[in-house]
Amino acid sequence: MLQEIVISGFGGQGVLSMGKILAYSGIMENKEVSWFPAYGPEQRGGTANVTVIISDRPISSPVVNRFDIAIVLNKPSLDKFENRVKPGGVLIYDGYAIDRKVQRKDIDVYRINAMDESMKMDNAKVFNMIILGGLLRISPMVELENVMKGLKESLPERHHKLLPMNEQAILRGMEIVEREQQAEVPEGITH
Amino acid sequence: MSEEISLMKGNEAIAHAAIRFGVDGYFGYPITPQSEVIETLMEEAPWKTTGMVVLQAESELAAINMVYGGAACGKYVMTSSSSPGVSLKQEGISYMAGAELPGLIVNVQRGGPGLGTIQPSQADYFQTVKGGGHGDYRLITLAPASVQEMADFVALGFELSFKYRNPAMILSDGVIGQMMEKVRLPEHRRRRTDAEIREQCPWATLGKTPDRKPNIITSLELDSEVMEKNNERFQAKYRLIEANEVRYEEVQCDDADYLLVAFGSAARICMKTIELARAEGIRVGLLRPITLWPFPTKALAARAGKVKAMLTVELNAGQMVEDVRLAVNGAVPVQHYGRMGGIIPTPEGVLEALKEKVVR
Numbered sequence: 001m002l003q004e005i006v007i008s009g010f011g012g013q014g015v016l017s018m019g020k021i022l023a024y025s026g027i028m029e030n031k032e033v034s035w036f037p038a039y040g041p042e043q044r045g046g047t048a049n050v051t052v053i054i055s056d057r058p059i060s061s062p063v064v065n066r067f068d069i070a071i072v073l074n075k076p077s078l079d080k081f082e083n084r085v086k087p088g089g090v091l092i093y094d095g096y097a098i099d100r101k102v103q104r105k106d107i108d109v110y111r112i113n114a115m116d117e118s119m120k121m122d123n124a125k126v127f128n129m130i131i132l133g134g135l136l137r138i139s140p141m142v143e144l145e146n147v148m149k150g151l152k153e154s155l156p157e158r159h160h161k162l163l164p165m166n167e168q169a170i171l172r173g174m175e176i177v178e179r180e181q182q183a184e185v186p187e188g189i190t191h
Numbered sequence: 192m193s194e195e196i197s198l199m200k201g202n203e204a205i206a207h208a209a210i211r212f213g214v215d216g217y218f219g220y221p222i223t224p225q226s227e228v229i230e231t232l233m234e235e236a237p238w239k240t241t242g243m244v245v246l247q248a249e250s251e252l253a254a255i256n257m258v259y260g261g262a263a264c265g266k267y268v269m270t271s272s273s274s275p276g277v278s279l280k281q282e283g284i285s286y287m288a289g290a291e292l293p294g295l296i297v298n299v300q301r302g303g304p305g306l307g308t309i310q311p312s313q314a315d316y317f318q319t320v321k322g323g324g325h326g327d328y329r330l331i332t333l334a335p336a337s338v339q340e341m342a343d344f345v346a347l348g349f350e351l352s353f354k355y356r357n358p359a360m361i362l363s364d365g366v367i368g369q370m371m372e373k374v375r376l377p378e379h380r381r382r383r384t385d386a387e388i389r390e391q392c393p394w395a396t397l398g399k400t401p402d403r404k405p406n407i408i409t410s411l412e413l414d415s416e417v418m419e420k421n422n423e424r425f426q427a428k429y430r431l432i433e434a435n436e437v438r439y440e441e442v443q444c445d446d447a448d449y450l451l452v453a454f455g456s457a458a459r460i461c462m463k464t465i466e467l468a469r470a471e472g473i474r475v476g477l478l479r480p481i482t483l484w485p486f487p488t489k490a491l492a493a494r495a496g497k498v499k500a501m502l503t504v505e506l507n508a509g510q511m512v513e514d515v516r517l518a519v520n521g522a523v524p525v526q527h528y529g530r531m532g533g534i535i536p537t538p539e540g541v542l543e544a545l546k547e548k549v550v551r
Contacts, residue, residue, distance in 0.1 A: 020198075023371060027198055035198070035371035038310075061463035062370045063456070065537035153198075 001031075001056045003141050004064050006081055007131075008049035009073025009097075011039060014128030017154070019050035021132065024150030025142040026054040034062040047076055054141055069139060071131060073097060088183050092134060102181065109181040110138055117176055118169070126169035133173020144170065197374055201341040201367040202227035204374050205271065205297055208345035210237045213382040215266035216244040218257035220276060223309040224365040225299035228271045241382055251276040255283030255296070262292040263408040265392030267349055267383075271297035273365075274315050275306055278323070284358055285324025288425070289410025291394075293352035295345065296330075297361045299368035300506075302533030310533025311365030313455060313506035319362050320484040320514075327422055329429045331359035331436070332483040334454040338372040340481075346377060355432055356394070362483060364506060366456035366535060438481035439490050443469070447476030449549055450494055452515050452525075453504040454480050456535070461504050463538035464545065473550060483511070491518035498523060500549045504541050505529045524549075 005022070009015045016037050026033040032055045039048035051067075053059050069090045070081040074097045085091050087106045096115030114130035136144065144167075151166055199207070206228050209217060219229045229247060237243040248254035254270045261268030272280060277298040287294055300315050302308035315323075319332050331351050333344045344361050352359040389397055396406050412418040443465055444450065451461040458479040468475045478494060480487050495501075500523050503512040509527035516525045528544035530536045 020371070023198055027196065027373060033198065033371075033373065036366065037369055059372075060466060061460045061538055062372070063366060063460055063535050063537065064463065065539050 008077035011048040018128040025147040028146035036062040129169035130173035133170035134177035137174040204342040206231035208342040213380040216268040218254040251279035255280040262294040265388040265395030269295035281324040288328035291356040300364040308533035316510035433485040439487035442477040444476035464541040488518040495519035495522035
């Protein structure tokens, strides 16, 4: 198993921390993981992305150019990463921030209205957990139980009271993610 | 090694490893992309547990001179910074080399020249291994390629530095400093007692001792005859380090027709390129220098007879390539591929360069 994932959005959307939770979850399953962030000087408002790799074998490069899964949370991220999804790979986007159609026909496309949902839940902070839920529904690379353990590891103890709310958001994300397009993959191509 | 596995950034690993190694003092000044070193030390507050001093100095110059002072007393002292900050430390490093003081300097490189960018780079290779400060000195240079090596090289850096009474540098970059990976931190060691330091560092300035002449730590010597003798002593020490302390890793070299040569983050990228190239039937291996000085000259010369060509991959305009060419001395063509200014090469980009510049 090797999953090369990019998560990309605005700074402050929880892109880096979502990647961190995913990496921690991988460790809980004794997998190899790497987490490599790319962002500008600003913490909020600028674009940020993180590459997370989860693998059964030692990871060669933490920096990759082509991804099994791209999670894009704003339009600049879609523009940047659409063409870097491997054929037959997965693109997940948040419907709130992206108004254009995905051009690629050879990838699976999923839409998750996480922003709308987090507003309904009256808690913008669980936005990234809803997305994470969507990802885990599509590609159950780690068990939910281990995600919760990973979340516990990555959150300072003073925030542990927020764990049930985060779990609820993950479960909600699993429910609301929708497939928009199934990849048209030519015979013989695997990734 | 402890059994416990953590997930942390390379910069954080340096800080934890320093506390666990029993470092006596850290003196630094924040700069991206290495600020997590001092941030983690401040969070961990080791002055409450091991007694380690952690101090944010008023500048990089102050920090390196505090390292000089601590080292003169035989203490395990270190500093860290990123490229522009390390430029400021060069005078102090030269003085440490001249006064034969051990100490550890960490450079988490970013794009230059000048203030440059905050993104990763390896453009300080020349500065580090050719002498960024003045005078005929050498800096023991370790190039970590993983978060684990960030942790491990703290101990290794101090051991080599004290063994030879010479400053050592961990030459890292923004990729290795900022990325998170699994790491097994070293076991806690207690800090050395004053008596142990006195015994291990008979040269240190530890106050008056009636039964010996005073120890003097200085790089100044006004008599040229004596200064030349000092230099000869330094050079003899450098030859000894070159003979004994070369470290490198070879990956899939046995059947390789082509050899990639890369250190630090570039070596990790090359490891992915090897997977891609071998899937296409191109037999390529990697030689990764772990010590950049002393440089694995002999290992490269030995490989030169077995491959058709070499490609160095660096996050710079072509610096280590000069040392690789010197090592192989014309036996095989040596090309360079690099990205600059904070741009990170991709594994596919390296493969393309390999096909374009090297594979015949």
